[in-house]
Amino acid sequence: MADIIDGKAFAADLRGKVAEGVAEFSAKAGRKPGLAVVLVGEDPASQIYVRNKHKATVAAGMESFEHRLPADTTQEDLLALVAQLNADPAVDGILVQLPLPKGLDENAVIQAIDPDKDVDGFTTASAGRLMTGLPGFVACTPLGCLMLLKDRLGDLSGKTAVIIGRSNIVGKPMAQLLLRESCTVTIAHSRTKDLPDVVRAADIVVAAVGRPEMVKGDWLKPGATVIDVGINRVPAADEGKTKLVGDVDFASASETVGAITPVPGGVGPMTIACLLYNTLEAANRREGLA
Numbered sequence: 001m002a003d004i005i006d007g008k009a010f011a012a013d014l015r016g017k018v019a020e021g022v023a024e025f026s027a028k029a030g031r032k033p034g035l036a037v038v039l040v041g042e043d044p045a046s047q048i049y050v051r052n053k054h055k056a057t058v059a060a061g062m063e064s065f066e067h068r069l070p071a072d073t074t075q076e077d078l079l080a081l082v083a084q085l086n087a088d089p090a091v092d093g094i095l096v097q098l099p100l101p102k103g104l105d106e107n108a109v110i111q112a113i114d115p116d117k118d119v120d121g122f123t124t125a126s127a128g129r130l131m132t133g134l135p136g137f138v139a140c141t142p143l144g145c146l147m148l149l150k151d152r153l154g155d156l157s158g159k160t161a162v163i164i165g166r167s168n169i170v171g172k173p174m175a176q177l178l179l180r181e182s183c184t185v186t187i188a189h190s191r192t193k194d195l196p197d198v199v200r201a202a203d204i205v206v207a208a209v210g211r212p213e214m215v216k217g218d219w220l221k222p223g224a225t226v227i228d229v230g231i232n233r234v235p236a237a238d239e240g241k242t243k244l245v246g247d248v249d250f251a252s253a254s255e256t257v258g259a260i261t262p263v264p265g266g267v268g269p270m271t272i273a274c275l276l277y278n279t280l281e282a283a284n285r286r287e288g289l290a
């Protein structure tokens with residue numbers, strides 16, 4: 001049986017370390033680090049995420065600035081808010097919750113965020129900094145995955161890593177991070193030929209495709225380390241109920257691999273912890289304390 005990588009426990013520990021860093025920052029800077037979260041519209045899942053982010057931000061000793069805007073907010077008004085947050089000295093990090101309601105240009109809004117406050121790591125400036133090895137912010141989900149991998153495996157150099165999924169938010173930055181750690185990196189996706197054979201070659205598998213339980217145990221190298229980024233809500237055995245599953249078929253995978261993250265309780269909690277980590281980092285850099 002595989003070891004279960006406890007992302008929830010790791011994230012709690014990381015949040016504790018961030019809280020210590022926040023106390024140090026606040027003593028030196030005479031203010032708390034500040035995170036601004038912008039939520040447009042009423043998407044129920046987004047409202048839950050934003051509430052959880054707010055709670056975690058306050059629990060870490062940071063200032064949380066929540067901006068809730070109606071679904072019919074104009075592009076102009078949203079860009080004006082981002083400009084205001086860019087200019088606000090009390091704001092160290094800015095997160096615009098995605099997806100935005102239809103009619104708003106997501107890309108234009110994200111690119112308007114000051115890269116030095118881009119704690120989500122979603123701007124092209126942040127992506128370019130990661131790719132070229134300059135200091136910047138790394139997207140929270142891949143950063144959390146990397147922390148779990150390093151905690152489990154130590155030095156990653158020379159390991160074969162296969163990432164399934166090529167999104168800008170997870171797959172591509174994950175590949176850059178693992179390349180930076182001197183892994184041999186493959187990005188697989190929906191057009192990849194013989195996907196099970198490609199995955200079977202990997203010491204490290206990061207699944208981020210958004211297809212429930214797609215990766216089966218017999219696709220995986222015995223002893224591999226598997227990070228499951230998928231969070232898919234599917235019907236449960238109980239009539240009318242739903243449950244969360246990952247992109248990996250946990251039952252079959254956990255008989256083969258060395259270690260695997262569960263869903264829930266794996267990567268998800270790391271995403272929020274890394275948002276706090278990036279916000280503290282942003283505050284320290286802005287105050288010349290990094």
Ligand SMILES: Nc1nc(=O)c2c([nH]1)NC[C@@H]1CN(c3ccc(C(=O)N[C@@H](CCC(=O)O)C(=O)O)cc3)C=[N+]21
Pocket residue numbers: 049095096097098099120140231244263264265266267268269270271272
């Ligand atoms: N600008 C922006 N940045 C984001 O980082 C961002 C976003 N927009 N939009 C939505 C997605 C999704 N996301 C998650 C964060 C934590 C969990 C998480 O903690 N999940 C729990 C389960 C939660 C549950 O029970 O539903 C777990 O995996 O254990 C999930 C998903 C951040 N996102």
Ligand SMILES: [Mg+2]
Pocket residue numbers: 164165166167171189208209
């Ligand atoms: Mg993809």
